Amino acid sequence: MQLDPIDLRLLRVFQAIADHDGFAGAQAHLGLTASTLSIHLGNLEKRLGVVLCQRGRGGFRLTGKGRQLQAAARRLFLAMEDFRAEAAALRDRLSGELRLGVNDNTLSDPRAPLSEAMRRFAGRDAEVHVSLTVDEPGELTAALLDSRLNAAIGAFPRKVAGLAYSPLYGERHSLYCAAGHAFFDRPDAAISNVAVATAPLVGRSFDLERDLTLIGAAAQAATVDNMEAQATLVLSGAYLGFLPDHFAAQWVRQGRMRAIRPADYRQTLPMQLALRSGAARTPVLEAFLEDLFAANNSLENVKVKP
Incomplete structure (x- = not known):
């Protein structure tokens, strides 16, 4: 296949469709209608002589040739x-x-x-x-x-x-609870290791082992994949969770969140x-x-x- 400006345009359209797992995301990314995307994709498949994707009631899926072309x-x-x-x-x-x-x-x-x-x-x-x-x-x-x-x-x-x-x-993280949690109004000296280890914990999927090890917990009660989700569940008052100190500071200042035994449960990532x-x-x-x-x-x- 010799490349000319038209071929490059078709490849860019295909790449957008492939990277966005279908037409919906590619429409927003390229500013083109679904019918225009379909025409461009069909023209590229004709140029190459291969089927690049399956689309229909079962959803969008790249074929093996489509995945190879996406990488290329x-x-x-x-x-x-x-x-x-x-x-x-x-x-x-x-x-x-x-x-x-x-x-x-x-x-x-x-x-x-x-x-x-x-x-x-x-x-x-x-x-x-x-x-x-x-x-x-x-x-x-x-x-x-x-x-x-x-x-x-x-x-x-x-x-x-x-x-x-x-x-x-280094980014410093502490173990936090929020208003409504059983620990919130309790002095640190009255919160035992066992109480912390058995309290419901919201864990970060990308750093779960570190969180569990630090507090001695066997498992987490909830899992998140970003800090905003972590803060949301901590603020519910139902969970403990590790948060960056700089991120939690806004709720600490408002009196809605506090660190639990920071000398024992603080970590630097x-x-x-x-x-x-x-x-x-x-x-x-x-x-x-x-x-x-x-x-x-x-x-x-x-x-x-x-």
């Missing part, structure tokens, strides 16, 4: 972005795309360097489109491995082959930069990393109030 198209467009960035670097100007990921609810942490890094990066002579994804560690890891992200910042309790990790800063091991770094990514570490170093002595 992703490699093609990433290579095109890298070429544009390297070509732009010939005239000493950054150009291209920067795809970043970060854990949810880090914004309220004065120690988090991403906003300061982006301030520095925006001051460069550059034509760079930045996309920022907020997600839990497992999803950020998957996006890095299949090249949807250039870099991600977060707590990665499970290290995986194919990624390299660099330490940035290492926040790290994750990159694909051995992947070529574009000038855009190199410039961002320079700004990120400079920002991180400038915030090294910032203290987070409990």
